[in-house]
Amino acid sequence: MREKGPSMWAVCAVAAAALLWSSSYAVTKQVLDEVGPLSIGAVRFALAALILGVTVRMNRHRPARPAARQRRRLYLSGFLGITVYFVLENVGVDLSTASDASLIVATYPLMTMLLELALFRTRMPMLRVAGVLLATVGAYLVVRNGAEVGGDARWTGDVLLLLGGLAWAGYNVLGKRASAGQNALSVTYYQTLAGAAGFLLASLLEAGDWRVPSASASSLLVYLAVACSVGGFLLYNYGLRTMASSVAVNILNLVPVFGVIGAVVINGEAIRPIQAAGGVVIIVGVMLGMIERAPGATAQPEAGEVEPAGTAPARL
Template identity: 45%
Template structure:
């Protein structure tokens, strides 16, 4: 007599459980996609110059985004006072950021990039406290210090492993983290005014247009890209720039921000694994230890921030 309601309740619980797992898997999928971006960049750079790669990647991503937003009827013109922030954040977060990242990956290794990028939140926390007088607890400050110590170990060891070019590439990747921080500061001013996908679209378009003059500087290096480079370019544009973002945004519908950010700490882990197994790159024990210190410092800082 009472069996049907019990079965129905179990069915609802099972459905809710599967939905929760779907959101979790969406974020993990985004993490896996972003982890492979460093390997894909390295492959694309075999025959495509770094600035040209950035221009092509985000032109393709911008076109796909425009079609997607048009089909969803979500393509609206921003307010005049917000347009400047959208353009500036696009130039910072797309043009300058990826121009430096592509150049850094070209000179260094994909594994180095995966480890150094993990410290970008720590660089942002440090600049935020210095420029905006944001209070930082002792635990978060300790976490930032740990992450920066890890970066020092990774970068310091690169000169003995790969020579001056790898060392310069690592320094460029560290500078890229500073650009990433300022991109975040500018994006905050418009992030809550428009849907995230629309903000990404305008940033992508502004960044792609600003990339064009830089790409023209590389005309002497243009050549017919190899098949692997073309596939890597399309993967970067469609999967890393769009699908990863959509999966992450979908997962944030039910997961807490702190849980999602904690999962993001898997990016350097998967990124290094992909670099080692797919490209045959090598890391010293000291660099591996530095990478673990970076991740530990970021986890410590993020946990303290989520508790506050």
């Protein structure tokens, strides 16, 4: 049986999320001059949860409230994908560099793919594996010339960013299986609610440094909440429902490409030929990772279904 490939709308949604998220590194770096990394997450996701809560309640066609067990799964995936991941990312970017962050983010598809293999014994097509590897190589080419030699702080930041990849892989695998019967808006709301709660508690560690941010920093925080959090997660969750999580994360290898384009257009930075070549390699890898299986291969379950692990259904 031939595997059903992702729809064009799903691919475009995840690519649009990548475009929004690619801007968050530069924006977060600017806000860090005035606001601590944990406080940024608390303000960003508390505002996002408020916006989503109002939107969900105004939606006349919203699905029924998830059962308690499903809500716990959504809360856990939100804690992993928002609180844990963004704590590690914000602190990691603060200690390291944007170029290191872009390089390390490109390894996240490999982490997701390996987690799927370990937990569910998922059969990964060789073309998809090759696509992930090729896209990772391309991301390395994009950022390698921008890397600078740093000390212990930068090394610590890189380790935190790598640990963030494990949290993101867990979010992808768990989030896909926790979203059955719910639309993207509902899933994003429950996940953001849990993520905001976790961040609000974590931000108390920075209470001694709290001060009112400037108008510029405040506007950037609103952008992070509305565009990157609400918009990005809605688009990403919509796409994730109809494609394998490893494919969705592979598309996020476009983030370094979008980041370079933004640097050229907005900041007037020059792009080196090897970085341009890396962008081409990333796009080829992403396209290769979405090629359908040959006839006769066993199809993966649709979004919301559970993949087998051994002889019993695997449920998280």
